[in-house]
Amino acid sequence: MPRKKHTARITGVADTAMGELPGSTALGLHAEATNAALKDAGLKAQDIDGVLCGYSMTVPHLMLSSVFSEYYGISPSFNTAIQAGGATACIMLANAVALVESGACRHVLCVTGDNRLTGMTRDGAVAALATVGHPEFEQPYGMSVPASYALVAQAYLHRYGITRDELSAIAVSARKHAALHPKATKRDPLTLTEVSESRVIASPLRLLDCCLISDGGAAVIVSAADAARDTRNPVRVLGSGQGHTHEHIMAAPSLTDFGCKASSAMAFAQAGVTAQDIDVAEIYDSFTITLLAELESIGFFEKGEAGKAALAGELSQGGRLPTNTHGGLMSYGHSGAAGGAFHIVEAVHQLRGEADARQVPGAQLSFVHGDGGILSAHCSLVLGKD
Amino acid sequence: MDLPIPRPNADTRPYWDAAQQDRLVLQHCADCGAPQAIPRSYCGTCHSADLTWRESSGTGKIASFSVVHRAPTKAFRDQLPYVLALVDMAEGVRLMLNVIGEDRLDTQIGDPVRVVFEPRGADGFKMPQVQRSPA
Structure with a gap:
C-alpha cells in the first residue's frame, strides 16, 4: 500500500561553530544551535511544543531530552531522546515529521550536540565509540569502529577491485567542498597522494579515509504544514524511510549491500522520485568506504562505479551528483549525533539557495542519509523546495 | 594493561565454558535448524526457545x-x-x-x-x- 504523502516542513536549521571549541559544553552547544535555528525559522522558544534530543558522549544520561529542556528552560508537551548512532539526526527528523503530521505537535525541535573533542580526548572518543561492538564477541578482539568499516572496505575492494585512488577520491572530493565553506574544519587542499600515503589506521583504511572528531551542535525545527506558513523559508519533507539489518558487523547479512537500499527505496517511492532526479546529496560519510558503499547500495551508481565517478569529479560541483557540499564528516566536522544533522542543515541551505559559494545551481531536490553503527541503522530523507 | 576478558551471561555461558575446555560450540535451533553465532535465549531466525549446542x-x-x-x-x-x-x-x-x-x-x-x-x-x-x- 502506498504511504501517505508527507506534508511537514523543515522551518529552521542551524549548526554551531565546528572543530576544537575549548570551553564548550554539550548542553551549551544544544542551546546555541536551538537559538540559531529558532532565529532561522522566525520562531520563539515558546512556539516549540515538541523536543527530540539524541545522545551525548560527554553527558551520558538516561533522559537527555529532559536534561536539555530543563537547561534551556522550556516545558514541551512531547519530549524524548532517540539513539541510533549516526542515523540519529535523520531518525529524529522522521519522528518529528510523524509528530506534526499526526497533530500531536505544531513545531518540533530536533537538537543534538557534543563536545567530544575537547570534552573527552580523541583516545577517549575512540574507546567510547568502540562500545557499539558486541561486549563479548567483538570488543574483546580489539574491534574498533574504523577497524569494522575496514572489514567492509576489504570485502568491497576484494569483490569489486576498487583502486586506492578511487577510495582516496571520495576524501578529496569532500575536501574540495569544505574549502568553499567558511565553517569547515579542514579547508586546506588535499591530494590523492596525501590520502594514500597517510598512516594506516586499520587496513585498507588510512587516517584520511576517516572522519574527524569535533565539538559542535545542530538543530532542525520541523513544523506542521499550516504552522509553517508564518516561518521565513520552509523546505518540504517529501519522503522518508528506514532500513535496519543488524547492529553488530559480525551479524550483517552482507558486507557489500546495506539497509540504505531499503531505506532509500522507501523514501524515493513516497516522494515519487528516483535517484536520477536528485540534484544534491548529503550522505553520511564516516569513512570513504561508507559513502562509496552507500552511493552504490542506494543506486546512485552501479556496483564498483562510485569511486570511478568520484575520480572523474562526478561528486563535485558541476558533476552528476554533487555530494556532501559542506565537506561532510571527513572535512566539515563530526560531533556524533550532530554530525548527521550537519548533512540536513546543508541540504536545507542548498534547497533555499543559501549555500553561497557552494550552491548547486537550481537545486530542487535533495537526498539526505544517515547511517548508525557499522552500516547498521539507516534513515533516508528526500527534501524539496517548497 | 590486560586485554579484556569476556563476562559471560546466561545466554553465552555455555559458549565460553566450552572454550575453556578447548571446544568450540555453536547454537542451533531445534525447530528450524538455523545456526547462530551470538548465543541467545531465542532463535534469531524463527524465534523459538528450543536451542541446542553442537560441537563445531x-x-x-x-x-x-x-x-x-x-x-x-x-x-x-x-x-x-x-x-x-x-x-x-x-x-x-x-x-x-x-x-x-x-x-x-x-x-x-x-x-x-x-x-x-x-x-x-x-x-x-x-x-x-x-x-x-x-x-
Missing part, C-alpha cells in the same frame, strides 16, 4: 579482515599490529576473531583457517581465535 568443526574461511594499527583502548596497543577478521565457519555462521600465528600478516580473504584457543590474562581465560591452515 572448528574450520572456516576468512570473509574479511583488517590489519589494525590504531588500537581502540590502551590494552590493545601492545598487540599492534593485530589482525581482526570475520570468519565464515563451516556450519554457516560468521564469527569475529583474531588471526594469530607467525604468518597472520599474510592473511587474505578466502584463506582457510582453523580455530585455536588462546589463553588470556592471569587466569588464562581461553579465547577462540583462528590460525591460517596450511594449504
Whole structure:
C-alpha cells in the first residue's frame, strides 16, 4: 500500500561553530544551535511544543531530552531522546515529521550536540565509540569502529577491485567542498597522494579515509504544514524511510549491500522520485568506504562505479551528483549525533539557495542519509523546495 | 594493561565454558535448524526457545579482515599490529576473531583457517581465535 504523502516542513536549521571549541559544553552547544535555528525559522522558544534530543558522549544520561529542556528552560508537551548512532539526526527528523503530521505537535525541535573533542580526548572518543561492538564477541578482539568499516572496505575492494585512488577520491572530493565553506574544519587542499600515503589506521583504511572528531551542535525545527506558513523559508519533507539489518558487523547479512537500499527505496517511492532526479546529496560519510558503499547500495551508481565517478569529479560541483557540499564528516566536522544533522542543515541551505559559494545551481531536490553503527541503522530523507 | 576478558551471561555461558575446555560450540535451533553465532535465549531466525549446542568443526574461511594499527583502548596497543577478521565457519555462521600465528600478516580473504584457543590474562581465560591452515 502506498504511504501517505508527507506534508511537514523543515522551518529552521542551524549548526554551531565546528572543530576544537575549548570551553564548550554539550548542553551549551544544544542551546546555541536551538537559538540559531529558532532565529532561522522566525520562531520563539515558546512556539516549540515538541523536543527530540539524541545522545551525548560527554553527558551520558538516561533522559537527555529532559536534561536539555530543563537547561534551556522550556516545558514541551512531547519530549524524548532517540539513539541510533549516526542515523540519529535523520531518525529524529522522521519522528518529528510523524509528530506534526499526526497533530500531536505544531513545531518540533530536533537538537543534538557534543563536545567530544575537547570534552573527552580523541583516545577517549575512540574507546567510547568502540562500545557499539558486541561486549563479548567483538570488543574483546580489539574491534574498533574504523577497524569494522575496514572489514567492509576489504570485502568491497576484494569483490569489486576498487583502486586506492578511487577510495582516496571520495576524501578529496569532500575536501574540495569544505574549502568553499567558511565553517569547515579542514579547508586546506588535499591530494590523492596525501590520502594514500597517510598512516594506516586499520587496513585498507588510512587516517584520511576517516572522519574527524569535533565539538559542535545542530538543530532542525520541523513544523506542521499550516504552522509553517508564518516561518521565513520552509523546505518540504517529501519522503522518508528506514532500513535496519543488524547492529553488530559480525551479524550483517552482507558486507557489500546495506539497509540504505531499503531505506532509500522507501523514501524515493513516497516522494515519487528516483535517484536520477536528485540534484544534491548529503550522505553520511564516516569513512570513504561508507559513502562509496552507500552511493552504490542506494543506486546512485552501479556496483564498483562510485569511486570511478568520484575520480572523474562526478561528486563535485558541476558533476552528476554533487555530494556532501559542506565537506561532510571527513572535512566539515563530526560531533556524533550532530554530525548527521550537519548533512540536513546543508541540504536545507542548498534547497533555499543559501549555500553561497557552494550552491548547486537550481537545486530542487535533495537526498539526505544517515547511517548508525557499522552500516547498521539507516534513515533516508528526500527534501524539496517548497 | 590486560586485554579484556569476556563476562559471560546466561545466554553465552555455555559458549565460553566450552572454550575453556578447548571446544568450540555453536547454537542451533531445534525447530528450524538455523545456526547462530551470538548465543541467545531465542532463535534469531524463527524465534523459538528450543536451542541446542553442537560441537563445531572448528574450520572456516576468512570473509574479511583488517590489519589494525590504531588500537581502540590502551590494552590493545601492545598487540599492534593485530589482525581482526570475520570468519565464515563451516556450519554457516560468521564469527569475529583474531588471526594469530607467525604468518597472520599474510592473511587474505578466502584463506582457510582453523580455530585455536588462546589463553588470556592471569587466569588464562581461553579465547577462540583462528590460525591460517596450511594449504
